[in-house]
Amino acid sequence: MKENEEKTSCDLCRVEIPCGRAYHTIHHTIEYAEHNNEMDRDEIQVLHSIVLMTLCVSCGKKFNLYDMADAARALKESSKLTE
Numbered sequence: 220m221k222e223n224e225e226k227t228s229c230d231l232c233r234v235e236i237p238c239g240r241a242y243h244t245i246h247h248t249i250e251y252a253e254h255n256n257e258m259d260r261d262e263i264q265v266l267h268s269i270v271l272m273t274l275c276v277s278c279g280k281k282f283n284l285y286d287m288a289d290a291a292r293a294l295k296e297s298s299k300l301t302e
């Protein structure tokens with residue numbers, strides 16, 4: 220890592236995550252799917268991606284991603300109710 224590069228830190232405990240260590244990230248992406256006829260397979264291109272949250276391994280283990288997935292499904296269901 221170069222000296223002037225921004226260092227990665229955990230968004231929960233604020234510990235610095237040194238280069239060479241694993242960590243968790245939660246992203247928001249905008250994707251584009253299309254079928255590649257030549258290869259006969261679907262392909263997905265990521266058009267835009269931003270990191271919403273970065274967690275050290277310790278906090279990542281405590282952070283329940285399944286709760287977040289349940290919340291996203293609940294939001295999806297509630298949006299159906301308002302249609």
Ligand SMILES: [Zn+2]
Nearest residue numbers: 229232275278
């Ligand atoms: Zn942490």
